[in-house]
Ligand SMILES: *[C@@H]1O[C@H](CO)[C@@H](O)[C@H](O)[C@H]1NC(C)=O
Ligand SMILES: *[C@@H]1O[C@H](CO)[C@@H](O)[C@H](O)[C@H]1NC(C)=O
Ligand SMILES: *[C@@H]1O[C@H](CO)[C@@H](O)[C@H](O)[C@H]1NC(C)=O
């Protein structure tokens with residue numbers, strides 16, 4: 001893959017995005033901390049224009065003005081903003097994943113794909129919450145309604161749970177996914193995965209059903225119930241240097257996820273659900289996590305190495321993430337809000 005097939009110049013950030021980047025899109029709901037990032041979202045942008053000719057790479061300009069929310073119960077997302085996001089995303093990738101279904105986001109994304117006629121397909125998501133089972137049933141019904149309205153032409157699968165095991169263990173004093181406490185949490189997920197399969201079969205739909213979690217947190221019983229597993233793997237949080245990040249990510253994924261999954265009778269297909277590098281920290285102390293700095297230059301190195309290699313190796317991955325997330329910066333500080341390929345606003349907090 002050659003450098004600069006796509007060049008995205010956004011505000012003061014200039015990145016050369018290589019090959020086909022699959023983006024973890026955050027229009028979702030939920031909070032998780034740890035190896036992976038917290039994620040919820042508010043992907044709502046406005047603006048988004050592009051131009052290209054044969055010799056110059058496409059230049060994508062965007063400015064995000066309105067803060068809109070898909071965080072239940074604060075739903076004020078809008079179809080217009082989701083359409084802008086999908087238009088921008090469709091220039092980088094054909095596949096995205098959602099983390100949750102609240103605030104009608106499954107329907108909004110499928111409606112946006114329909115209206116823009118873009119070649120984008122989506123893994124829908126349901127964000128399970130350890131102590132509130134209504135979060136599952138509410139989102140399952142939203143997924144069902146969206147599939148009944150839009151069909152499955154642009155749907156790749158339904159992911160039940162994101163970092164549920166990580167959150168469940170944290171909430172219940174556990175650390176190991178395959179332990180007695182882990183198996184208690186797994187029981188909830190396994191039942192919800194079965195319930196999602198029943199919902200799909202009730203409406204005459206056949207789709208893969210999977211699960212996503214932080215890389216270390218896959219429970220065997222959950223994987224045995226899943227068609228696929230999506231694993232969040234962050235070299236940054238493991239304190240690797242950016243030069244080592246691509247190889248570290250590949251090794252971690254192979255050893256922790258691919259090999260164990262291949263031992264199971266159902267052989268769930270494993271994907272890297274998040275890999276990325278932060279560009280900024282809101283405080284000096286978190287600018288370096290023991291490896292390399294959070295910086296745009298280092299994000300460029302991560303793109304040049306990880307994205308190229310993963311494309312060549314045929315690794316299924318989702319790039320983390322589409323856009324910076326100001327709400328996370330407000331809530332968590334440090335690097336949490338600053339993983340986007342696109343800034344939320346070109347001058348947001350002077351970054
Ligand atoms: C959407 O809701 C969020 C959270 O309640 C709020 O901060 C934001 O200002 C709202 N945005 C618009 C455009 O109404
Ligand atoms: C749409 O994208 C898929 C990859 O996800 C590709 O295989 C297919 O050829 C594309 N279709 C069109 C019409 O570009
Ligand atoms: C969202 O949900 C409502 C009510 O369930 C539905 O009527 C509407 O058409 C949905 N889709 C979009 C794109 O807003």
Ligand SMILES: *[C@@H]1O[C@H](CO)[C@@H](O)[C@H](O)[C@H]1NC(C)=O
Pocket residue numbers: 246247248249250251305306309310313315
């Ligand atoms: C790709 O494969 C090579 C050779 O096995 C390996 O060194 C590298 O770490 C892999 N990279 C990714 C991102 O999969």
Ligand SMILES: *[C@@H]1O[C@H](CO)[C@@H](O)[C@H](O)[C@H]1NC(C)=O
Pocket residue numbers: 237238239288289290
């Ligand atoms: C990474 O470094 C931080 C301090 O920068 C430390 O608190 C943490 O334990 C380290 N993590 C690993 C996995 O080495």
